Amino acid sequence: MQIPFLDLKRMDEELKDALKSKFTEMLDQGNFSGGPEVNLFESQISNFLKSPFSIACANGTDALELALRALEIGVGDEVIVPAMTWVSTAEVVVMVGAKPVFWDTDEDGLLAENWEKAITSNTKAVIPVHLFGKMVDMVSLMETARKHNLFVIEDGAQSFGSFQNGQAAGTFGNIGCLSFYPTKNLGALGEAGMCMTTSARLNERMRLLLNHGQQVRDEHELVGRNSRIDSVQAGFLNVFFEKFELFQTQRKNFASMYLEGLSGIDGLQLPISILEENHNAHLFVIQTSRRDELKLFLREKGIGTALHYPNILPDMKPFQSAGNFSNARKLSNQGLSIPLNPWMKEQEIEYVVKAIQDFFT
Numbered sequence: 001m002q003i004p005f006l007d008l009k010r011m012d013e014e015l016k017d018a019l020k021s022k023f024t025e026m027l028d029q030g031n032f033s034g035g036p037e038v039n040l041f042e043s044q045i046s047n048f049l050k051s052p053f054s055i056a057c058a059n060g061t062d063a064l065e066l067a068l069r070a071l072e073i074g075v076g077d078e079v080i081v082p083a084m085t086w087v088s089t090a091e092v093v094v095m096v097g098a099k100p101v102f103w104d105t106d107e108d109g110l111l112a113e114n115w116e117k118a119i120t121s122n123t124k125a126v127i128p129v130h131l132f133g134k135m136v137d138m139v140s141l142m143e144t145a146r147k148h149n150l151f152v153i154e155d156g157a158q159s160f161g162s163f164q165n166g167q168a169a170g171t172f173g174n175i176g177c178l179s180f181y182p183t184k185n186l187g188a189l190g191e192a193g194m195c196m197t198t199s200a201r202l203n204e205r206m207r208l209l210l211n212h213g214q215q216v217r218d219e220h221e222l223v224g225r226n227s228r229i230d231s232v233q234a235g236f237l238n239v240f241f242e243k244f245e246l247f248q249t250q251r252k253n254f255a256s257m258y259l260e261g262l263s264g265i266d267g268l269q270l271p272i273s274i275l276e277e278n279h280n281a282h283l284f285v286i287q288t289s290r291r292d293e294l295k296l297f298l299r300e301k302g303i304g305t306a307l308h309y310p311n312i313l314p315d316m317k318p319f320q321s322a323g324n325f326s327n328a329r330k331l332s333n334q335g336l337s338i339p340l341n342p343w344m345k346e347q348e349i350e351y352v353v354k355a356i357q358d359f360f361t
Contacts, residue, residue: 001301001302001348001351002302003302003303003304003339003344003348003351003352004304004339005304005305005306005337005338005339006183006304006339006341007343008182008183010341010343011343012343015239015240015243018239018242019189019236019239022235022236022238022239023232023235023236025235026231026232026235031231032230032231032232033228033231034228034231035231037231037232037234037235037238038056038229038231038234040234040238041056041229041234041235041237041238041241042054042055042056042194044238044241045178045194045196045241046196048168048241049168049170049171049196050167050168050171051168051170051171051176051196051197051198052197052198052200052203053196053197053198053199053200053202053203054194054195054196055194055195055196055197055203055206055207055210056192056193056194056229056234057192057193057194057195057206057210057227057228057229058191058192058193058210058226058227058228058229058230059179059181059191059192059193059227060088060157060177060178060179060180060181060193061088061091061092061179061193062193062210062225062227063177063178063179063193063194063195064088064089064092064127064153064155064177065092065095065096066195066206066209066210066227067153067174067175067177067195067206068092068093068096068098068125068153069096069209070175070195070202070205070206070209071124071125071151071153071174071175071202073093073096073098073124073125073151074096074097074098075097075098076098076122077097077098077099077122077123077124077125078098078099078100078101078120078122078123078124079093079098079099079100079101079123079124079125079126079127080100080101080102080103080111080115080118080119080123080125080126080127081093081100081101081102081103081127081129081313082102082103082104082105082109082110082111082112082127082128082129082131082328083102083103083104083105083312083313083314083323083325083328083329084105084109084131084309084312084313084325084327084328084331084332085109085129085131085155085309085313086157086309087313087316088155088157089127089129089155089313090102090313090319091318093127094318094319098124099122100313100319100321101118101120101123101321102313102314102319102321102323102325103115103117103118103323104323104324104325104326104327104328105131105325105327105328105331106327107269107287107327107330107331108131108132108134108271108273108331109131109132109134109285109327109328109331109335110128110129110130110131110134110135110136111126111128111129111136111141112327113137113140115141115144116144116148119148119150123148123150124150124151125150125151125152125153126141126145126150126151126152126153127152127153127154127155128141128152128154128155128173129155129157129158130154130155130156130158130159130162130169131158132158132271132279132282132283132285132308132337133158133159133162133185133274133279133280133281133282133283134159134162134271134273134274134278134279135159135162135163135164135169135278135279137164138154138164138167138172138173139164139165139172141172142172142173145173151173151174151175152172152173152174152175153173153174153175153176153177154169154170154171154172154173154175154176154177155177156169156170156176156177156178157177157178157179157181157184158179158184158280158282158283159280159282160178160180160184160185160186160280161185161186161244161248161280162277162278162279162280163277163278164277164278169278169280170196171196171198174197174199174202175195175196175197175202175206176195176196176197177193177194177195177196178193178194178195178196179192179193180192180193180194180233180237184282185244185247185248185251185280185281185282186237186240186241186244187240188233188236188237188240189233189236190230190232190233190236191230191233192229192230192233192234192237193229208221208222208224209222209224209225209227210224210225210226210227210228211224211226211227211228212224212225212226246342247342248280248281250342251280251281251340251341251342252274252275252281254281254340254344254346254349255271255274255275255281255284255340256275257346257349257350257353258270258284258338258340258349258352258353259272259274259275261349261350261353261354261357262286262353262356262357265356265357265360266360267288267289267290267360268286268287268288268356268360269286269287269288269334270286271284271285271286281340283308283337283340284337284338284339284340285308285335285336285337286335286336286338286356287331287334287335287336288334288336289334290359291333291334291335291336293359294336294356294359295307295336297355297359298338298352298355298356298359301351301355303338303339303351303352303355304339305336305337305338305339306336306337307335307336307337308335308337309332310332311332312325312328312329312332315329338352338356339352
């Protein structure tokens with residue numbers, strides 16, 4: 001049996017037909033920048049996540065940069081960033097001229113609760129990352145941020161559909177950022193992202209920034225950039241959104257099967273909170289000191305896996321930084337993502353479970 005980590009060609013025919021129909025519809029309309037599909041997409045996300053302002057943009061990395069620029073963070077400012085995350089989180093801080101200050105994570109890869117120790121007189125903001133789909137404790141983090149008068153930018157690139165006490169990931173901070181990269185729980189057929197905020201002022205500023213600083217064509221109020229969402233991708237996302245809750249149910253069911261089949265194995269740590277509402281089951285990341293052996297063993301069994309992420313940011317050439325990042329480094333050395341997506345079959349989950357059981361026995 002061959003089980004890829006993720007194969008988007010596996011989409012069901014009904015979904016493929018709906019996407020083809022949407023493209024044909026947009027092709028006939030001839031509207032490829034802005035327009036009704038973008039407006040509908042922003043409206044649907046606002047309603048679903050209860051976000052007063054949802055601003056679609058070109059991709060998740062741009063969303064983070066737009067957030068920093070909207071909050072006027074730049075040269076001389078420091079931004080606290082978890083040591084374990086995708087490179088974009090730190091990359092954008094450097095791009096606006098600020099300094100990323102890395103802090104360790106907990107064993108799940110979330111910004112450690114003692115991040116307050118990283119605050120200096122130059123600290124302007126903190127970027128909590130809801131890694132693998134699991135949310136940071138935002139109530140506690142927001143209390144600390146308010147105490148120190150810091151901006152909070154939520155990196156929710158992997159957490160669309162995660163909720164904490166009924167409140168959506170990305171709606172706690174000053175600005176929340178989403179990615180709709182094709183591999184995400186809600187993914188486009190290309191690049192797309194979004195910023196969310198409760199502030200009318202920040203909403204207006206981000207909409208200016210992503211459109212060359214103009215609200216009306218040729219009337220430029222500030223220096224912006226081109227980060228408009230592709231209208232066709234907005235149309236595709238509207239199609240995918242109709243299936244989102246069904247796909248989430250399938251993800252959780254498969255995650256439950258993994259938990260049941262893999263529990264009790266010595267030397268294997270599971271994401272036990274993955275069935276809770278504050279986790280959207282984006283990735284099923286297991287941890288073992290024998291990670292590299294297991295990855296090779298599964299590959300020989302025809303099972304695809306992925307490493308999220310093999311290197312922590314402070315160890316990378318562009319961001320080298322000294323510090324104690326023991327939890328983040330351990331996760332980067334021991335974490336292995338196994339297949340979990342709505343296009344899998346139960347027998348494939350069972351096959352993966354059996355292979356992992358065989359490895360450890």
